[in-house]
Amino acid sequence: MDRTRNRLLACLGPMDLALLAHQWRRTTLDHGAVLQEQDAPVEHVYFPLSGAVSLLAVMRGGEGVETAIVGREGAVGLFADFGPWRACDRAVVQAPGIADVVSLPQLRSAANQSEALRRTLLRYKETVSAQAQQAAACNALHSVEERTARWLLQLSDRIEHNELPVTQDTLSQMLGVRRTTVTLVAQKLQHDGLIRYRRGRIIITDRAALQALACECYATSRRRTEAPFEEADLLRTSA
Amino acid sequence: MAVYHFNLRDGGAGIADTEGTELPSIDAAKAHATEVARELMRRKEPTKRTWRLDVIDGDGTPMFELPFAKVDPTLDHLAPDLRELVERLSESKRSLSETIFSSESLVLGIRAVDARRKGKPYIAARLGRRVDSLKRALGG
Numbered sequence: 001m002d003r004t005r006n007r008l009l010a011c012l013g014p015m016d017l018a019l020l021a022h023q024w025r026r027t028t029l030d031h032g033a034v035l036q037e038q039d040a041p042v043e044h045v046y047f048p049l050s051g052a053v054s055l056l057a058v059m060r061g062g063e064g065v066e067t068a069i070v071g072r073e074g075a076v077g078l079f080a081d082f083g084p085w086r087a088c089d090r091a092v093v094q095a096p097g098i099a100d101v102v103s104l105p106q107l108r109s110a111a112n113q114s115e116a117l118r119r120t121l122l123r124y125k126e127t128v129s130a131q132a133q134q135a136a137a138c139n140a141l142h143s144v145e146e147r148t149a150r151w152l153l154q155l156s157d158r159i160e161h162n163e164l165p166v167t168q169d170t171l172s173q174m175l176g177v178r179r180t181t182v183t184l185v186a187q188k189l190q191h192d193g194l195i196r197y198r199r200g201r202i203i204i205t206d207r208a209a210l211q212a213l214a215c216e217c218y219a220t221s222r223r224r225t226e227a228p229f230e231e232a233d234l235l236r237t238s239a
Numbered sequence: 240m241a242v243y244h245f246n247l248r249d250g251g252a253g254i255a256d257t258e259g260t261e262l263p264s265i266d267a268a269k270a271h272a273t274e275v276a277r278e279l280m281r282r283k284e285p286t287k288r289t290w291r292l293d294v295i296d297g298d299g300t301p302m303f304e305l306p307f308a309k310v311d312p313t314l315d316h317l318a319p320d321l322r323e324l325v326e327r328l329s330e331s332k333r334s335l336s337e338t339i340f341s342s343e344s345l346v347l348g349i350r351a352v353d354a355r356r357k358g359k360p361y362i363a364a365r366l367g368r369r370v371d372s373l374k375r376a377l378g379g
Contacts, residue, residue, distance in 0.1 A: 143282045181278040183258045184247050191366050
């Protein structure tokens with residue numbers, strides 16, 4: 001699979017990619033694998049070519065809520081610049097896939113040599129923090145049905161598929177609500193014809209209705225995630 | 240430990256909790272029901288406080304009912320008599336809405352049976368549930 005399947009890497013010119021040419025390692029993203037642990041030092045940056053990774057804020061008791069989700073439009077393990085480079089979230093593979101990995105020191109040294117690389121990575125970092133802000137507001141202000149719809153749509157956007165490898169247990173963890181609550185909400189969505197679920201899978205059957213149910217946060221986050229790529233396209237076509 | 244099912248009465252066809260949850264005691268089940276009710280109605284209290292959880296054990300024996308209005312935190316500022324009034328109204332509203340829903344389902348069911356007899360097309364499902372059986376429409 002071509003490395004530029006990752007949309008951040010696709011934004012880079014040949015010169016920038018050449019800075020990292022021999023540093024890559026390809027890895028599989030296995031369902032449930034932890035790519036980085038909260039508060040632990042970060043050594044690698046993952047650029048997914050497929051699949052999706054959830055970023056979770058984890059409490060001492062072990063409970064965590066998702067703050068952002070990363071697919072092939074982004075990367076896991078990026079830092080603006082200043083150390084210490086410790087993860088502020090746990091990164092868990094939500095949907096299996098493939099990623100290209102580079103060590104953080106190597107990426108930093110390449111970024112120090114290229115303004116374009118630095119700008120692309122920082123621009124993405126901003127959309128992740130925007131996602132986290134939106135998630136915080138959403139968790140506080142919106143109903144569990146709206147949030148369920150938003151989350152399913154966001155994951156589906158990342159993996160570009162309507163069939164999601166998600167159990168109700170996962171859904172309950174990501175949304176920070178009880179399993180019974182998720183069971184009742186998911187059954188209601190199924191009765192209304194929006195989704196179908198069977199063991200370990202949720203299939204979106206009526207995307208338009210699910211979008212109508214989701215809170216505004218879905219559209220807001222999507223717009224913000226897409227904006228840097230649209231700007232990059234504009235730059236490319238005007239150049 | 241025992242299994243409890245938290246069935247939702249939402250003023251329509253309702254939703255059965257097919258999964259069930261294992262809990263140590265009836266008090267734990269009551270606490271769980273309270274949390275689930277609050278999670279389900281959060282930020283939509285004005286419309287969802289009419290809902291109710293009917294809790295049954297693994298054999299289907301009714302254990303207790305929890306009207307959402309009883310644990311609606313947005314009603315906490317009301318004087319006790321006023322709150323009781325809101326709780327009673329919520330219960331009546333849900334019950335009325337369920338009666339309307341089941342009457343409509345009954346009519347659809349009768350039409351479906353009649354249409355099938357004549358070999359004509361008919362509405363086979365409503366909100367994901369089949370309506371072409373009169374027994375089902377009658378709540379059987």
